[in-house]
Amino acid sequence: MDIDPSDQDKSTFDDAAAGQDRPELREILEEIVDSGIAGITLRVHDERGEWAGSAGVSRLGEAAKPPVDGHVRIGSNTKTFTATLVLQLVAEGRIGLDTPVADRLPEFGLDRRITVRMLLQHTSGIFNFTGEYYEDGTMVPGIPATTAGKEWVDNRFRTYPPAELVRLALSKPARFEPGTDWSYSNTNYVLARLLIEQVTGRPVAEEMQRLILGPLGLSGTAAPTTQTGIAEPHAHAYYRYEDAGEERTVDVTRLNPSWISSGGDMISTSRDLHTFISALVGGRLLPAELLAEMCTPRPTPAPGMGYGLGVFVQDIGSGGTVITHNGGAAGHAALMYSTPDGGRTLTATLNYVDDAALSLAVAFQQATQRLVGAVFGE
Numbered sequence: 001m002d003i004d005p006s007d008q009d010k011s012t013f014d015d016a017a018a019g020q021d022r023p024e025l026r027e028i029l030e031e032i033v034d035s036g037i038a039g040i041t042l043r044v045h046d047e048r049g050e051w052a053g054s055a056g057v058s059r060l061g062e063a064a065k066p067p068v069d070g071h072v073r074i075g076s077n078t079k080t081f082t083a084t085l086v087l088q089l090v091a092e093g094r095i096g097l098d099t100p101v102a103d104r105l106p107e108f109g110l111d112r113r114i115t116v117r118m119l120l121q122h123t124s125g126i127f128n129f130t131g132e133y134y135e136d137g138t139m140v141p142g143i144p145a146t147t148a149g150k151e152w153v154d155n156r157f158r159t160y161p162p163a164e165l166v167r168l169a170l171s172k173p174a175r176f177e178p179g180t181d182w183s184y185s186n187t188n189y190v191l192a193r194l195l196i197e198q199v200t201g202r203p204v205a206e207e208m209q210r211l212i213l214g215p216l217g218l219s220g221t222a223a224p225t226t227q228t229g230i231a232e233p234h235a236h237a238y239y240r241y242e243d244a245g246e247e248r249t250v251d252v253t254r255l256n257p258s259w260i261s262s263g264g265d266m267i268s269t270s271r272d273l274h275t276f277i278s279a280l281v282g283g284r285l286l287p288a289e290l291l292a293e294m295c296t297p298r299p300t301p302a303p304g305m306g307y308g309l310g311v312f313v314q315d316i317g318s319g320g321t322v323i324t325h326n327g328g329a330a331g332h333a334a335l336m337y338s339t340p341d342g343g344r345t346l347t348a349t350l351n352y353v354d355d356a357a358l359s360l361a362v363a364f365q366q367a368t369q370r371l372v373g374a375v376f377g378e
Contacts, residue, residue, distance in 0.1 A: 083310020
């Protein structure tokens with residue numbers, strides 16, 4: 001097995017429990033590791049208090065557990081941060097939810113029917129630059145960085161300007177007429193990023209710091225845009241591929257996240273994700289009317305799952321719902337769940353060996369279901 005060299009973790013954390021033990025949660029974490037996930041950390045806040053723990057390994061071939069408050073690439077959880085930032089600009093009166101995006105970003109020749117709301121809710125119909133999957137089983141590929149295998153590994157340090165990603169998407173046929181259907185597209189959130197920068201005249205990372213990270217004290221969270229590193233401590237991410245008939249596994253913890261841009265480029269910790277989602281649903285980041293808009297879902301193809309503005313609204317039985325977004329790519333992943341009142345949250349980070357076949361997709365989904373059932377079930 002070939003492992004790319006990278007910095008050793010300078011520190012790790014033991015499991016932390018605030019005066020309680022949760023054997024049922026520890027058992028689920030061990031089962032998740034047994035399913036093939038390299039490592040997982042979990043943080044739960046509920047009526048019993050706070051509990052945090054980890055299982056598995058931080059780095060292949062070593063025994064240390066993942067650091068409970070380690071940094072991780074959070075993938076599409078970035079969309080919730082980005083949507084919140086856009087809605088904060090709406091609250092400031094800088095832009096309207098139903099403003100045509102073409103009025104602010106005329107250089108792309110967008111369909112004038114596409115509004116800011118449609119970007120945030122994935123109802124624009126714009127092609128997904130990471131590749132589009134259709135109901136008949138066909139797939140139209142996107143940028144080379146998302147062509148799985150050796151090509152992804154070889155391209156992982158390349159910089160992709162956001163406008164390049166948008167133009168590639170717009171060179172493909174739209175999936176449907178604006179506002180007539182729902183389809184998840186990372187392109188929507190790259191456009192949202194460009195919209196933020198056009199409206200404010202500042203980089204998205206600066207606006208994220210001004211309106212969200214700074215006010216909430218999220219010192220473990222960053223919008224790296226093109227920076228390849230990740231702060232210590234962190235668990236390591238891996239990618240497996242075949243090259244000339246030989247299977248190789250490489251450490252891909254360091255990469256240039258511009259290939260996904262504001263569709264999923266941020267870094268955070270389980271503690272910061274808890275602070276963020278609690279503040280969001282608790283009304284500390286948005287006025288009540290905009291928070292209500294954000295959490296009003298449009299149906300998606302998944303049973304019991306709707307999409308608001310940057311968040312999924314998921315049925316959990318007995319009339320209950322959770323506000324959530326998950327994300328994963330290239331060997332790192334994060335989970336973020338909260339009851340609508342913020343009284344109960346689940347945040348988690350995972351590190352694993354990713355591959356072209358998405359071999360751990362089922363294990364990831366089952367792990368998520370187990371955790372959600374344990375924390376939010378009756």
